[in-house]
Amino acid sequence: MGQRGRKKGASGEQSRGLLLSIAAEEFALRGYHETKISAIVEKAGVTQPTFYLYFENKEALFHELVHLFRSRLGDYTQKSRLEPGIAEAFIRQRIVEGLTPFFRFFIEEPHLASIGFSVAPQAAEIKDQLADEIRANLMSEQQAGYFRKDMDMGIVADSIVGTMERFIATQKARPFKQPEILADEVVRLFLYGIAAP
Amino acid sequence: MGQRGRKKGASGEQSRGLLLSIAAEEFALRGYHETKISAIVEKAGVTQPTFYLYFENKEALFHELVHLFRSRLGDYTQKSRLEPGIAEAFIRQRIVEGLTPFFRFFIEEPHLASIGFSVAPQAAEIKDQLADEIRANLMSEQQAGYFRKDMDMGIVADSIVGTMERFIATQKARPFKQPEILADEVVRLFLYGIAAP
Amino acid sequence: MGQRGRKKGASGEQSRGLLLSIAAEEFALRGYHETKISAIVEKAGVTQPTFYLYFENKEALFHELVHLFRSRLGDYTQKSRLEPGIAEAFIRQRIVEGLTPFFRFFIEEPHLASIGFSVAPQAAEIKDQLADEIRANLMSEQQAGYFRKDMDMGIVADSIVGTMERFIATQKARPFKQPEILADEVVRLFLYGIAAP
Amino acid sequence: MGQRGRKKGASGEQSRGLLLSIAAEEFALRGYHETKISAIVEKAGVTQPTFYLYFENKEALFHELVHLFRSRLGDYTQKSRLEPGIAEAFIRQRIVEGLTPFFRFFIEEPHLASIGFSVAPQAAEIKDQLADEIRANLMSEQQAGYFRKDMDMGIVADSIVGTMERFIATQKARPFKQPEILADEVVRLFLYGIAAP
DNA sequence: AATGAATGAGCTTTCATTCAT
DNA sequence: CATGAATGAAAGCTCATTCAT
Numbered sequence: 001m002g003q004r005g006r007k008k009g010a011s012g013e014q015s016r017g018l019l020l021s022i023a024a025e026e027f028a029l030r031g032y033h034e035t036k037i038s039a040i041v042e043k044a045g046v047t048q049p050t051f052y053l054y055f056e057n058k059e060a061l062f063h064e065l066v067h068l069f070r071s072r073l074g075d076y077t078q079k080s081r082l083e084p085g086i087a088e089a090f091i092r093q094r095i096v097e098g099l100t101p102f103f104r105f106f107i108e109e110p111h112l113a114s115i116g117f118s119v120a121p122q123a124a125e126i127k128d129q130l131a132d133e134i135r136a137n138l139m140s141e142q143q144a145g146y147f148r149k150d151m152d153m154g155i156v157a158d159s160i161v162g163t164m165e166r167f168i169a170t171q172k173a174r175p176f177k178q179p180e181i182l183a184d185e186v187v188r189l190f191l192y193g194i195a196a197p
Numbered sequence: 198m199g200q201r202g203r204k205k206g207a208s209g210e211q212s213r214g215l216l217l218s219i220a221a222e223e224f225a226l227r228g229y230h231e232t233k234i235s236a237i238v239e240k241a242g243v244t245q246p247t248f249y250l251y252f253e254n255k256e257a258l259f260h261e262l263v264h265l266f267r268s269r270l271g272d273y274t275q276k277s278r279l280e281p282g283i284a285e286a287f288i289r290q291r292i293v294e295g296l297t298p299f300f301r302f303f304i305e306e307p308h309l310a311s312i313g314f315s316v317a318p319q320a321a322e323i324k325d326q327l328a329d330e331i332r333a334n335l336m337s338e339q340q341a342g343y344f345r346k347d348m349d350m351g352i353v354a355d356s357i358v359g360t361m362e363r364f365i366a367t368q369k370a371r372p373f374k375q376p377e378i379l380a381d382e383v384v385r386l387f388l389y390g391i392a393a394p
Numbered sequence: 395m396g397q398r399g400r401k402k403g404a405s406g407e408q409s410r411g412l413l414l415s416i417a418a419e420e421f422a423l424r425g426y427h428e429t430k431i432s433a434i435v436e437k438a439g440v441t442q443p444t445f446y447l448y449f450e451n452k453e454a455l456f457h458e459l460v461h462l463f464r465s466r467l468g469d470y471t472q473k474s475r476l477e478p479g480i481a482e483a484f485i486r487q488r489i490v491e492g493l494t495p496f497f498r499f500f501i502e503e504p505h506l507a508s509i510g511f512s513v514a515p516q517a518a519e520i521k522d523q524l525a526d527e528i529r530a531n532l533m534s535e536q537q538a539g540y541f542r543k544d545m546d547m548g549i550v551a552d553s554i555v556g557t558m559e560r561f562i563a564t565q566k567a568r569p570f571k572q573p574e575i576l577a578d579e580v581v582r583l584f585l586y587g588i589a590a591p
Numbered sequence: 592m593g594q595r596g597r598k599k600g601a602s603g604e605q606s607r608g609l610l611l612s613i614a615a616e617e618f619a620l621r622g623y624h625e626t627k628i629s630a631i632v633e634k635a636g637v638t639q640p641t642f643y644l645y646f647e648n649k650e651a652l653f654h655e656l657v658h659l660f661r662s663r664l665g666d667y668t669q670k671s672r673l674e675p676g677i678a679e680a681f682i683r684q685r686i687v688e689g690l691t692p693f694f695r696f697f698i699e700e701p702h703l704a705s706i707g708f709s710v711a712p713q714a715a716e717i718k719d720q721l722a723d724e725i726r727a728n729l730m731s732e733q734q735a736g737y738f739r740k741d742m743d744m745g746i747v748a749d750s751i752v753g754t755m756e757r758f759i760a761t762q763k764a765r766p767f768k769q770p771e772i773l774a775d776e777v778v779r780l781f782l783y784g785i786a787a788p
Numbered sequence: 789a790a791t792g793a794a795t796g797a798g799c800t801t802t803c804a805t806t807c808a809t
Numbered sequence: 810c811a812t813g814a815a816t817g818a819a820a821g822c823t824c825a826t827t828c829a830t
Contacts, residue, residue, distance in 0.1 A: 031318075033230035037821065047795050052822065118315070121228075124366050131363070138391075147391045155360075155382055156391055158367065162359025163352070166328070169321050170355065185352055193390035194335075194344045194353055234804060244812050246806075255804065425712075427624035431800065441816050446801070512709070515622070518760050525757065532785075541785045549754070549776055550785055552761065556753025557746075560722070563715050564749065579746050587784035588729070588738045588747055628825060638791050649825065
């Protein structure tokens with residue numbers, strides 16, 4: 001979302017972007033209902049009608065943000081899909097590479113992530129869908145012999161999504177780590193567990 | 198919560214309990230703002246002023262439910278704390294025993310769980326706190342040599358809480374499993390991971 | 395509509411009736427958009443939310459008034475239908491009897507009449523429908539030989555409806571006449587015309 | 592009004608005329624409040640400020656249309672006045688000649704007619720005034736012995752105006768008739784009535 | 789002659805909440 | 810123990826209208 005210039009008579013797209021960015025923050029921090037149009041426009045330094053110049057209504061604005069989140073999430077999901085026939089030595093590496101963009105995205109767009117993963121009414125559906133895709137991935141790896149057979153990949157997928165969810169929710173309070181490091185730690189956890197070797 | 202007798206002229210406590218139970222369901226299904234007092238009392242077969250006979254206001258009612266959740270959660274947290282000096286052979290068993298009541302609780306009181314883990318504004322705090330306690334537990338076990346040292350127990354704790362969160366959110370859509378089985382699967386996952394042995 | 399008691403704590407139906415009656419007057423005098431809910435409730439001595447206790451919204455209230463008008467109009471239309479086989483000597487008398495209730499209605503409920511005949515968007519349709527029924531009546535009399543064959547009964551029906559419309563619109567400014575007298579004059583006009591005999 | 596050239600860079604007067612013509616249609620079809628300036632300018636292919644280049648405001652535009660209607664109506668009213676001393680044999684013919692331009696006008700400018708006869712708040716006044724002039728005419732003819740003395744010419748005049756009103760409102764749905772024919776039928780109706788001779 | 793961008797003013801509607809009985 | 814009736818406060822949205830360019 002980015003810079004928040006507040007020049008008078010800013011070009012339309014600027015005003016729109018500003019409103020969008022402020023709205024994302026407000027929605028993420030307060031939730032849908034606690035977010036008032038009046039507060040958004042005040043922070044943006046414009047009046048209410050200006051808001052309706054760029055967005056059909058509050059709901060449409062919110063949907064736009066959710067959509068934005070979903071489409072970016074979809075991109076990373078697609079790229080994270082493991083192509084068949086990876087040498088066993090590289091599999092962990094590839095999983096980490098698939099996971100990294102998610103964490104990077106959550107770090108770069110914390111408000112959007114918060115909206116899509118918790119404030120949106122569709123949040124449940126979004127996470128379900130993500131979990132489903134992850135499960136499908138895991139299961140095919142499981143078939144291929146990379147993972148233990150006696151493990152319900154549904155639970156694993158949910159745990160991974162749950163881990164993301166917690167990460168998004170606790171980010172600000174957490175010592176910053178590079179997305180690659182994070183992904184690596186998560187992968188290690190889910191691959192090998194915590195039991196002392 | 199439980200049974201919902203709707204007899205006319207129910208005695209005070211009955212009305213109160215009924216309202217509380219209906220409110221839990223409504224809050225869980227719709228969220229705080231989407232839940233209207235008018236809808237609660239209608240379902241309970243009483244009028245709005247009756248509601249205010251038993252609850253100070255909407256927020257107080259909600260807080261009561263959240264409080265209920267927190268206190269039960271606190272109970273299980275306490276009981277799940279591993280006492281020092283458990284023989285290594287029993288440690289897994291003890292962890293499972295500590296985790297099981299959580300899942301049983303989530304299954305028995307899905308509405309309350311949903312409120313405390315996702316609809317309450319304090320949900321983040323509640324989960325943070327839970328994660329914190331779990332992390333403390335894990336770390337002392339880690340010190341004791343039960344778990345690997347090269348693992349950030351903060352992430353592990355968050356993953357466990359995230360797993361609970363997903364479980365609560367997806368319960369209805371999921372094939373029912375006994376809480377003990379669930380706990381066992383989760384523990385296996387986090388102890389040994391999914392990598393093929 | 396009638397009496398406008400303004401007792402505090404009036405029974406619900408009274409408030410509703412009061413609002414309805416005031417609304418009819420406002421709509422008739424100012425039109426749909428110029429009529430503000432705020433003005434209606436102010437005149438009724440209640441607050442805006444009270445309005446929404448009794449009516450779904452402004453449009454529903456308006457529709458109720460239009461519906462009221464239509465149903466009463468429908469009653470009189472039905473009763474005005476001439477049964478076949480009236481002796482020629484009585485036909486004029488019967489037409490007058492059919493027309494009288496319309497004028498009585500318009501006199502008794504001028505606001506409702508104004509709404510149904512001019513402020514409602516459906517006014518055109520209402521009048522079309524009325525004209526249609528009148529035309530059908532006239533044509534069957536025409537077949538029966540009571541009326542001249544060389545006259546387009548569509549125009550006659552429209553003229554009669556137009557006459558009603560003007561009557562409704564100009565009532566207040568007009569010297570009061572009994573509905574029977576009015577009906578009689580109109581019938582004479584349309585039966586015999588104004589040409590000197 | 593007529594042709595609607597929409598060439599880019601149309602000269603000022605063209606834009607103005609275009610706006611006026613579109614506005615007439617919109618007002619006639621939707622009424623004053625349902626007609627949005629934004630819709631008018633969109634149909635005209637210009638922007639809102641352009642509108643204010645040519646018209647002071649919405650009301651002024653509307654007034655201009657009403658004024659246009661009134662002045663044309665006034666013309667025909669004047670011409671329809673019967674000069675004294677017409678031979679009885681020609682009277683009917685003269686009345687038809689006086690009425691024809693009205694119907695021609697209503698057919699040629701249906702939007703304007705609709706505005707002046709029904710959407711304008713002054714519509715009542717306009718019709719009252721017209722009825723008044725017609726009544727004055729009729730009464731002097733009545734004095735001159737052309738018409739029956741036992742007939743209230745106020746009612747007759749209102750009936751004639753009401754007939755016009757209905758004609759304007761139902762024009763589109765009606766089989767087209769030449770204005771002369773229409774005028775003739777109306778005159779026959781009001782002169783001789785529909786009673787079988 | 790025309791516009792992109794913005795606004796002042798206002799209206800309907802919704803809720804949680806409270807009297808008086 | 811319970812209610813019919815009513816309200817204070819606020820939110821979302823719309824529209825005619827106007828700068829500055």
